[in-house]
Amino acid sequence: MIDFKALAQTYGTPLYVYDFDKMKTQFESLKEAFRGRKSILAYAVKANSNLSVVKHFAQLGSGADCVSIGEVRRALMAGVPKYRIIFSGVGKRDDEIREAIESDILYINVESEAELGRVEMIARELGAKARISIRVNPNIDPKTHPYISTGLHDNKFGVEIVAAKRMYIQAKNSDHLDPVGIHFHIGSQLTELEPIYEAAVIVADLLRSLQAIDIELKFFDIGGGLGVRYDNETTIEPYDYAQAILSALKGIDVTIICEPGRFLTANAGYFLTKVLYEKNNGAKRFVMVDGAMNDLIRPSLYKAYHRIEALDKSGEESIADVVGPVCESGDFLAKNYPLPPMEHNDLLVIHSAGAYGFGMGSNYNTRGRSAEIAVEGANVRLIRRRENFEDVIALEREYL
Ligand SMILES: Cc1ncc(COP(=O)(O)O)c(C=O)c1O
Numbered sequence: 015m016i017d018f019k020a021l022a023q024t025y026g027t028p029l030y031v032y033d034f035d036k037m038k039t040q041f042e043s044l045k046e047a048f049r050g051r052k053s054i055l056a057y058a059v060k061a062n063s064n065l066s067v068v069k070h071f072a073q074l075g076s077g078a079d080c081v082s083i084g085e086v087r088r089a090l091m092a093g094v095p096k097y098r099i100i101f102s103g104v105g106k107r108d109d110e111i112r113e114a115i116e117s118d119i120l121y122i123n124v125e126s127e128a129e130l131g132r133v134e135m136i137a138r139e140l141g142a143k144a145r146i147s148i149r150v151n152p153n154i155d156p157k158t159h160p161y162i163s164t165g166l167h168d169n170k171f172g173v174e175i176v177a178a179k180r181m182y183i184q185a186k187n188s189d190h191l192d193p194v195g196i197h198f199h200i201g202s203q204l205t206e207l208e209p210i211y212e213a214a215v216i217v218a219d220l221l222r223s224l225q226a227i228d229i230e231l232k233f234f235d236i237g238g239g240l241g242v243r244y245d246n247e248t249t250i251e252p253y254d255y256a257q258a259i260l261s262a263l264k265g266i267d268v269t270i271i272c273e274p275g276r277f278l279t280a281n282a283g284y285f286l287t288k289v290l291y292e293k294n295n296g297a298k299r300f301v302m303v304d305g306a307m308n309d310l311i312r313p314s315l316y317k318a319y320h321r322i323e324a325l326d327k328s329g330e331e332s333i334a335d336v337v338g339p340v341c342e343s344g345d346f347l348a349k350n351y352p353l354p355p356m357e358h359n360d361l362l363v364i365h366s367a368g369a370y371g372f373g374m375g376s377n378y379n380t381r382g383r384s385a386e387i388a389v390e391g392a393n394v395r396l397i398r399r400r401e402n403f404e405d406v407i408a409l410e411r412e413y414l
């Protein structure tokens with residue numbers, strides 16, 4: 015049990031707390047599901063990119079799925095071996111492509127025909143042969159929030175099957191491209207297996223048709239997306255997930271790459287915030303807290319639900335909006351949430367905040383970002399100190 019009260023006292027609030035043991039359990043449960051098959055789990059760094067978190071997964075044998083050269087650098091710094099690093103992302107700059115090729119990572123995941131052309135040109139300039147995979151958009155509805163759907167033709171990600179095939183042929187015939195993988199990722203917070211299976215079947219069929227023209231790929235990259243329980247969602251069991259992929263891949267010998275983000279970190283993270291005041295305008299009860307949308311934007315952006323625990327509080331519950339100090343009506347951590355009467359300095363624990371929490375934070379309203387803490391067994395470590403005013407303005411130049 016994590017002593018949230020003691021952590022809040024020692025490190026102040028708002029505060030992110032990560033349970034490293036829980037992250038490990040999640041990692042191992044997914045690894046176990048693919049046991050006996052050649053596979054790489056490549057942690058999706060964007061979910062929680064703190065160097066200590068990435069290092070924790072690296073030490074468990076994880077690779078890294080990165081979507082900027084900054085994330086590639088983070089992964090390398092955290093000790094992820096270069097041969098387990100993948101660089102995806104729908105719009106890569108030339109300098110990012112160049113650095114990725116020079117860093118000799120596992121492969122660049124190409125997301126358009128135009129981008130394939132840039133990768134080839136830059137590899138030629140470098141006198142290199144760039145390892146690539148192609149992100150296929152299978153046009154499958156992942157049945158998740160529209161902002162985090164990525165596998166429909168309405169979404170900007172990947173290329174359609176016909177284009178992908180053309181691109182593989184171009185790559186195969188190039189002296190500067192080495193096609194080694196195929197990739198799909200249809201969305202995040204997936205709670206139904208069927209769309210993943212359907213996408214895997216489509217992409218596996220493409221793989222077979224490539225084999226038929228002598229294009230042999232080593233890696234079948236199934237992206238991330240496994241959903242977690244924020245409230246009472248049904249979730250996909252790792253074993254069923256692995257079996258679905260394996261059945262789509264029947265008869266094909268490839269290394270499976272999986273890029274989980276949320277599954278590994280969401281429920282291992284907590285956001286601690288203190289009550290500032292209560293306010294009731296007759297029509298509505300508001301609980302004002304010191305954490306805000308600049309710390310945790312998911313409720314504002316997706317109307318996402320996060321369970322809230324009022325620590326050591328009892329008394330009759332009534333409905334309240336939990337709101338932050340930011341000057342936006344959209345600044346809330348919860349709407350119409352049942353809470354007991356709250357007083358100044360009472361502590362709220364916002365659950366499931368370990369993925370897309372701190373990383374989506376900002377300095378809006380000149381608010382320094384929270385500190386981050388890692389808990390591992392009895393060991394507690396500060397893994398990012400709280401930002402102060404000087405940090406927030408550090409890069410600005412004086413206006414003369
Ligand atoms: C290519 C790719 N891989 C992996 C992920 C990780 O997703 P999730 O956190 O849902 O597992 C994402 C984000 O959706 C992604 O775009």
Ligand SMILES: N[C@@H](CCCC[NH3+])C(=O)O
Nearest residue numbers: 162202203312369370374
């Ligand atoms: N930021 C989203 C997930 C995005 C996944 C990345 N493609 C969330 O908080 O749920």
